[in-house]
Amino acid sequence: MNQLLKRSLLGVLMGGMAGLSATTSLMAQSGKAASDDPALKIYRAAATKVNDLVHTKLDVRFDYPKRYLYGKAWITLKPHFYTTDSLTxxxxGMDIHEVAIVKGGKNTPLRYSYDSLQLHIQLDKDYSAKESYIVYINYTSKPNELKVKGSAAISDAKGLYFINPDGTEPNKPTQIWTQGETESSSVWFPTIDKTNQKCTQELSMTVPKKYVTLSNGKLVSQKNNTDGTRTDTWKMDLPHSPYLFMMAVGDYAIVRDKWKGKEVNYYLEKPYEQYARNIFGNTPEMLTFYSDILGYQYPWVKYSQITGRDYVSGAMENTTATLHGExxxxxxxxLLDNNNYNECVIAHELFHHWFGDLATAESWSNLTVNESFADYSEYLWLEHKYGKxxxxxxxxxxxxxxxxxxxxSGDKHLVRFHYHDKEDMFDQITYQKGGRILHMLRNIVGDSAFFKSLNLYLKSNAFKATEAxxxxxxxxxxxxxxxxWFFNQWYFGQGFPELDISYKYNDNKVTVLIRQIQKDAKVWQLPMAIDIYSGGKKERHQVTVTNRVDSFTFAYTTKPDLVNVDADKVILSKKDDHRDFSTYAYQYAHASNYLDRRAAIEAAVExxxxxxxxVKLLVQALKDKYHGLRTLAVSSLNLKLPAVKAAVVPALAEMAKQDPSTLTKAAAIKQLGDLKDVxxxxxxxxxxKDKSYGVxxxxxxxLSDLDLSKAYGIAKQLEKDTKGKLVSAIAGIYARQGNPEDVAFVATKFDETSGQDKLNAAFDYLGFLSKINNTAAVQHGVDQVKAMTEQFRNGQVNTYISNWLQEIARKKDGDATAVTGKDSDSLREQAAYMRKASDTIRTAIKE
Structure with missing residues (x-):
């Protein structure tokens, strides 16, 4: 699963709230003290295996008006080890109509009890581990009637989703899709919904003929029915876990590709068919790259990718059939402004087909063996395709x-046997920290050993449940x-080192003093390289920090220009590195790593x-080979300083016209715009007129700061093709222009946005509403955002939105004191409406 929400949320908040004063306080308010949480005292063990799934056969059809699935399931199982006479x-949230044992093609009813969450079945006899049996269940799935709670990473847990089933929502297709992770597959079919279960699968879907279907494995048959429907049967011959089962139905275009004779297909809404290869086209190369570096060929029969409207997460690695948000x-x-983000999502879900789908975490406590690897796969792909x-x-x-x-929010263990809810495992520790830990491990053992170890791990644990x-x-x-030592420190412990680094030069020797200053008592073992640049040469020294205070002394004949600690820049830590600026200038010119150059640029900014x-270093950085560092340098310039302005403005003007990166070009234009020079x-x-929306x-x-009227006229012309940052820019101009007729554009654009893109749009929209004094428009906009929170039901995001509504209300109350009459009354009315909406959202979170 790709952690789109968690990854983007902090940046959205920082950007969207820039005009307000309480970003930090709003984020801090969202945290919840957990020290007294009784759930944290529960040891979250792997699920006990009484019965093992062997095969699941499903036959399903859909009731669009009712949002029901009518299903028949034939589940083949066998006892794991001990003899048993029962099955859970x-x-x-189902209606259970029939439960039977299948023998000789005949169904014999079984006694059962059902508590709306689990189906307890009394089998017809004792079964030993050498015997398999088939249970038949006739059931109705009612996902919309099930009250369930999602998480920050997975905003809903209904399992089965009917999107615009009545066709009443304009500009939205009718679709059905499923989301199994964490344990929501059991909303749409009975199963043992645990990661340490695996089975083969056969799924038959009966759908209107106009729709296409997708599921795991291979499409083995299609049968046209006399009632205008068609039954598609998909078969999965290799075992995988129930949370990876999927189905999708809708009016999709299918763009077909291939890799080594296997189907590689892209399912998109038809308006995007023409862009399919630009979106997904690197998938075959990814399949080759990952197969080669792992020494383990992609093991599944096909690889398809599909998009889903109003999807509840970033993307999901359903085996052979990844589902992406729209x-x-x-x-x-x-895509010009996407900065490879799409490809990182695609890479992440594909890599899961080795780490997660093939070798699967035996419990949510060990989620790192799924998600940390998928997170790190993004690094591997970017390194391969676009450079280090x-x-x-x-x-x-x-x-x-x-x-x-x-x-x-505080820190936690990477492998976590105590948590409030399994959904809490989907956080920046499991994803981003876990990926950084793998990067350190790769550095410690070397590339050859790293990838050979991954190969051995996959071969040893293929089609099994596994752990750290x-x-x-x-x-x-x-x-x-x-x-x-490494796993106890990083996998089964928490925190990170905080390093204070200083240098002492005497008697042709340099002593590097490394102090661990983290508040906790833990002392970290940190292998690292120290590079010494002296006399035009670089000499590398491998050292290991093992104590709270360590010193390393190196002799020299010429005083070093630079002593570069953690020269590979791999250690996940906070560092306070005490050295002169001259060493950073040298570092920028001679140490080639991105992080070396970035640190030098940041030192120059200070x-x-x-x-x-x-200033000279920053001028150099404007020509850095990598656009990300050019953008950093451009964005960090202080043009209020005469020396800086004189040194960089000519270069900025050229970059604003012709830098090959749209991100850098946009940053240069913003800096020039801040000068307000005609x-x-x-x-x-x-x-x-640029092709990039960001530019x-x-x-x-x-332009609006120089000639608002001209900018307003251009904005009106650009309305017909407006996406992303351009919507925000136009909204800002309309807020300043104050034409009531333009409010509809902003409201309509927000309505048109869907899925998790709508989360980003919500913060932009609230920013717009904070700037206008139009009570009807503000109330309508607040209602729109509130409706979004009801749809997504994401506690973390909704807390931020609730807090921000309170902050905007305070701002409007403050603005009301600066004016009189109706304007003041209107602002106070808007503030009151925002506070009421905030309270409603907060109450819903608690429920």
Whole structure:
């Protein structure tokens, strides 16, 4: 599963709330003290296996008006080890019509009890581990009548979703799709809904002929029925876990591809058919790349990807049939500003087909063996396809996401046997921290041993349930080293080191002093490289930090220009590195890693107001080979400083016109726009015709500060093809222009946005509402956002929205004191409406 929401939320909040004063306080308020939570005292063991699933055969049809599934299930099982005369199946919120044992083609009724969550069946006799048996169940699934709770990563847990089933919602297709993770497959078919169960599968779906279907495995038959329906049968011959079962139904275009003779198909809504290969086209190359580096060929019969409207998560690695949120459907123009994000999602879900689908976490406590690997696969793909700079930037963002979460929510173990709810495992620890830990492990053992260990782990645990200790054992067998120290420290412990680094030079020696200053008593063992640059040469020293205070002394003949601690920049930590700016200038020019250059740029940003050498470094950084660092440098310039302005403005003007990266170009335009200099009007106006929505948005905003009337006219022209940041830019101009007729555009755009993209749009929309004094528009907008919170039911996001509504209400009350009469009354009325909506959202969260 891709953690789209968690990954983007912090950035959305920071950007969307920039105009308000309480970002930190709002985020802090969302945290909940858990020290007294009794659920945290429960040891979350792997599920006990009494019976094992062997095969699941399903025959289903759909009642669109009622949002029901009518199903028949034939489930083949056998006792795991001990003889048993009973069976318990997970079956959530169903009507159970018949339960029988199948023998000789005949059904014999069985006694059972049902509590709306589990089906307890008394078998017809004692069965030993050598005997298999088939249970038949006739049932009705009622997902919309089931009251369930999702999580921050998976915003709903109904299992089966009917999207616009009556066709009454304009601009939204009619679809059906499923979401099994964590334990929601048992909403639409009876099963043992645990990760440590695996079975083969056959699924027959009866649907209107106009729709296509997708499920796991191979489409083995299609039969047209006399009532205008068609029955499609999909068969999965290799075992996988119930949470990975899926089905999807809808009016999709299918764009067909191949890899080594296997089907690789892309299912999209028809308006996006023409963009399919730009969206998914690197999938065959990914299949080759991952198969090669793992030494384990993609094991499944096909690989299809499909999009789903109003999807409740980022994406889901259903075996052979990944389901993506509709955010993945982008036009060529949108992909210009995507910065490989789509590909990271695609890579993440594909890599799960080895780590998660083939070798599966035996319990949610061990989710790291699924999700940490999928997170790290994004790094591996970027490194392969776009170079180490792109991968290291992604890794840096992942580390910052984890460290930011810890600041507000506290830390937890990576392998976690105590949690409030299994959904809590889907966090920045399991994903981003876990990915960074794998990166450290790769650095410690070396590439050859790392990938050979992964190969051994996969071969040893294929089609099985597994845990972190089995990963450790694979690394120990390949490397010949005891790895308990690493796993105990990073997998079965929490926290991260905080390092204070200082240097002492005397007698042709340099001593590097590394102090661990983290507050907890834990002392970390940290293998690392220290590179010493002296006399035009680099000498590497491998050291291991093992104590609270360690020192390492190195001799030299020429005083070093740079001593680079953790030279590979792999250790997940906070560092306070005490050295002169001259070493950073040297570092930028001579240490090639992305993180080396980034640290030098950040040091120059701090020094740009008092050190001419820092300005020179920033000028150099504007020509960095990697667009991400060019963008960082551009965005960090302080043009209020005369020396900086004089040194960089000519370069910025050129970058604003022709930098190959749309992200860098937009950043340059924003910086020039902040100057509010009419000499750049023509440049900004020309850039409003750029293919990139982001560049258009930056140019339009810059132009509006010089000539609001002209920018307003251009905004009206751009309305017909407006997405992403351009919507926000136009909304900002309309807020300033104050034309009541334009409010409809912003409201309509919000309505048109769906899925998790709507979460981002909500923060932009609230920002717009905070700037206007139009009571009817504000109330309508607040109602729209409130309706979104009711749809997504995501406690974390809804808490942020509730808090922000309170903050905007305070701002409007403050604005009301600066005006009189009707304007003041209107602002106070809007504030009151926002507070009421905030209270309603908060009450719903508690429920």
């Amino acid at each position: 199946l997970d079956a959530k 955010f993945l459907q982008k036009t060529d123009r949108e 700079d792109a991968a290291d930037e992604h890794g840096y963002d992942a580390a910052m996401s984890y460290l930011s979460m810890v600041q507000y 200790h089995q990963l450790r054992l694979a690394f120990e067998e390949v490397t010949g080293r005891d790895m308990n 020094e740009q107001g008092r050190n001419p050498e820092a 000499q750049y009007s023509a440049l900004f106006e020309a850039a409003t 258009e948005a930056a140019a339009l905003e810059a």
